Amino acid sequence: MSLLAVEHLAKRFGGLRAIDDLSFEVPARTVFSIIGPNGAGKTTLLNLMTGIYVPDTGCVRLGGKDLTGQPTHRWAAAGLGRTFQNLQVFFNMSALENVMTGRHLHENTALAPAIFRLPAMRRAETQSRAHAEALMHRVGLGAWIDARADAMPYGALKRLEIARALAAEPKLLLLDEPAAGLNQTEAHEIDGLIRELARGGMTVVLVEHNMRLVMEVSDRVLVLDRGARLAEGTPAEVASDPRVIEAYLGAEAPAKTAAEVAHA
Amino acid sequence: MPAAANVSERVSPASDPAPAGWARRLASARTGGLGALALVLAVLPLAFPNNYFFEVAILVALNAIVCVGLNLLIGYAGQISLGHAGFYALGAYGSAILAARGDWPVWISMPVAVATVGVLAWLVGRPTLRLKGHYLAMATLGLGVIVSIVLSNEDHLTGGPDGMAVPPLVLFGRAVQGEPLWYAIVGLGLWLTVWFALNLIDSPIGRALRALHGSEVAAETVGIDSARWKLRVFVQSALIAATAGALTAHYAGFITPAKASFLHSVELVIMVVFGGMASIWGAVVGAAVLTLLPQFLTVLKDYEMMAFGAILIVTMVFFPRGIVPTLQRLLARGRR
Numbered sequence: 001m002s003l004l005a006v007e008h009l010a011k012r013f014g015g016l017r018a019i020d021d022l023s024f025e026v027p028a029r030t031v032f033s034i035i036g037p038n039g040a041g042k043t044t045l046l047n048l049m050t051g052i053y054v055p056d057t058g059c060v061r062l063g064g065k066d067l068t069g070q071p072t073h074r075w076a077a078a079g080l081g082r083t084f085q086n087l088q089v090f091f092n093m094s095a096l097e098n099v100m101t102g103r104h105l106h107e108n109t110a111l112a113p114a115i116f117r118l119p120a121m122r123r124a125e126t127q128s129r130a131h132a133e134a135l136m137h138r139v140g141l142g143a144w145i146d147a148r149a150d151a152m153p154y155g156a157l158k159r160l161e162i163a164r165a166l167a168a169e170p171k172l173l174l175l176d177e178p179a180a181g182l183n184q185t186e187a188h189e190i191d192g193l194i195r196e197l198a199r200g201g202m203t204v205v206l207v208e209h210n211m212r213l214v215m216e217v218s219d220r221v222l223v224l225d226r227g228a229r230l231a232e233g234t235p236a237e238v239a240s241d242p243r244v245i246e247a248y249l250g251a252e253a254p255a256k257t258a259a260e261v262a263h264a
Numbered sequence: 265m266p267a268a269a270n271v272s273e274r275v276s277p278a279s280d281p282a283p284a285g286w287a288r289r290l291a292s293a294r295t296g297g298l299g300a301l302a303l304v305l306a307v308l309p310l311a312f313p314n315n316y317f318f319e320v321a322i323l324v325a326l327n328a329i330v331c332v333g334l335n336l337l338i339g340y341a342g343q344i345s346l347g348h349a350g351f352y353a354l355g356a357y358g359s360a361i362l363a364a365r366g367d368w369p370v371w372i373s374m375p376v377a378v379a380t381v382g383v384l385a386w387l388v389g390r391p392t393l394r395l396k397g398h399y400l401a402m403a404t405l406g407l408g409v410i411v412s413i414v415l416s417n418e419d420h421l422t423g424g425p426d427g428m429a430v431p432p433l434v435l436f437g438r439a440v441q442g443e444p445l446w447y448a449i450v451g452l453g454l455w456l457t458v459w460f461a462l463n464l465i466d467s468p469i470g471r472a473l474r475a476l477h478g479s480e481v482a483a484e485t486v487g488i489d490s491a492r493w494k495l496r497v498f499v500q501s502a503l504i505a506a507t508a509g510a511l512t513a514h515y516a517g518f519i520t521p522a523k524a525s526f527l528h529s530v531e532l533v534i535m536v537v538f539g540g541m542a543s544i545w546g547a548v549v550g551a552a553v554l555t556l557l558p559q560f561l562t563v564l565k566d567y568e569m570m571a572f573g574a575i576l577i578v579t580m581v582f583f584p585r586g587i588v589p590t591l592q593r594l595l596a597r598g599r600r
Contacts, residue, residue, distance in 0.1 A: 050485060071491075072484035082485050090478030092542070093471070101475045105487035107468035114467035115460040121467060128468075161482075168486050 003028040003203050009058035018044040020227040031198045033206040033214045036224035042207045046176055050082055051075045081170030083161040085177040091150040098149055099132035102167025135163045155186045172203045179210040191217050294462050305451040318443035325450040326508045328551035329457045331535045333504030339542030340473035341494040346529050347404030348505045350411035353524030354381045355506025356513035360430040370433040378506040385502030393494045408529050415521040427520030430513045446515045461544045540586025549588050
């Protein structure tokens with residue numbers, strides 16, 4: 001059975017159909033990429049898939065459980081982790097604490113052990129710290145463990161978000177343009193990381209502009225255009241689909257108005 | 265900023281505190297700070313020439329207790345309460361009325377009054393904190409005004425604007441009276457409040473609260489229920505304010521509705537901002553400075569309020585993050 005199922009999803013912003021009756025399924029243990037030209041509705045879709053937006057119609061199921069309309073933290077509890085295209089790092093903490101915060105769902109948040117700093121709490125904190133440190137090594141942030149988040153460079157912060165999301169032990173990880181703003185070498189390191197996650201059994205949903213990355217790591221690719229499915233298949237199928245080429249290169253397609261491009 | 269910045273191994277983070285650093289230094293700063301606070305609280309009375317100094321010190325400590333709680337709400341949950349004077353006064357009057365009119369022993373009336381305030385805060389916070397934005401400030405502003413009016417008008421219960429006498433706290437058959445004894449109680453209370461708050465901030469709960477402050481949307485995506493945590497910290501801060509209020513009532517033996525005023529709520533918020541948001545020590549420093557300042561400024565007579573305002577403005581210009589965080593930042597820079 002598929003891990004994530006999107007059924008007849010629709011979201012309008014005023015007159016704009018950002019997502020228009022979209023359905024697809026993400027099988028477990030695959031890398032599933034969502035691509036599309038600017039304004040295709042990728043970020044809207046991601047926000048609908050994490051509870052940040054509520055859809056007008058349709059639903060999203062994770063592991064068979066309908067989470068439509070639930071607040072974001074419930075989606076996290078159900079096993080959905082994500083990173084952000086525009087960084088959402090906790091800049092008021094150290095790098096390690098950022099990752100430790102990702103452990104929230106697995107931590108004891110009772111008041112008494114915290115305010116009295118009971119021995120059980122200290123032990124749990126030590127474990128949480130060790131877990132977070134291991135994750136930081138895993139994503140290649142070994143050198144930044146004690147750094148302040150606001151002193152880290154952009155590329156490291158991208159990985160920090162991935163480590164924080166992994167700390168929650170999600171079933172499905174949504175990566176929103178993990179390679180955006182990175183140079184070639186850094187982008188290569190990210191796709192090594194994604195492949196390693198996939199080998200470890202993680203289901204990854206990738207939204208990305210970097211075609212080389214998408215083609216290299218994906219098992220399946222969904223192409224969005226104007227909020228609807230344009231094509232879906234293996235990277236090779238999608239790359240040779242004339243409709244996809246048309247949407248991307250604009251060959252023989254009616255020119256989009258500036259307003260459409262600027263939107264969403 | 266993006267592409268040029270290098271990742272991980274290629275740039276050594278040497279410009280930052282060394283690997284042993286940041287988090288652990290924070291922990292040792294905590295122990296050192298708590299030790300220093302204990303020392304100051306213990307040694308200070310030796311220099312007090314008369315009871316007036318004790319009275320002022322008790323007032324400072326009570327305000328500091330309220331501000332530490334309020335700062336958890338303002339600094340971490342990012343919410344403003346303009347009704348904390350209301351919670352403070354309800355704690356005071358609640359316990360006073362139960363003890364004076366109902367003949368309850370004070371050691372029972374105090375916790376009952378404080379718990380009731382907690383329930384009230386929960387009722388106000390639950391609907392408002394689910395909404396994004398500063399609805400809590402509006403709701404607590406309204407609540408504070410209502411509390412103030414009720415306390416001034418329900419003469420038969422509260423004595424009206426003239427205030428009411430409050431029975432003393434009786435423990436082990438003896439009335440707890442006298443400034444030095446109350447100083448010891450309130451000083452211990454302050455020390456415990458600071459200790460609890462420091463522990464709290466450096467725990468999974470504290471990370472959840474700081475995460476809300478850092479990025480609410482990211483906090484939610486790692487499973488932090490923002491509405492629930494804001495509500496929890498709001499109720500806790502109201503409980504702390506009510507406790508301080510109840511202690512004030514039984515210490516002073518007399519209370520008036522002045523403490524419930526909107527102005528007092530604003531004063532508490534100013535203390536937090538002045539000392540430094542999201543800083544436990546900032547709340548203590550803010551409460552101490554702004555409680556003591558008017559005592560010194562009385563020599564200026566008519567110009568007192570003007571001088572007070574000028575000092576506030578100048579401080580916020582030179583210490584924009586509040587006294588403690590700005591000093592910490594300067595110190596950290598100096599150390600590099």
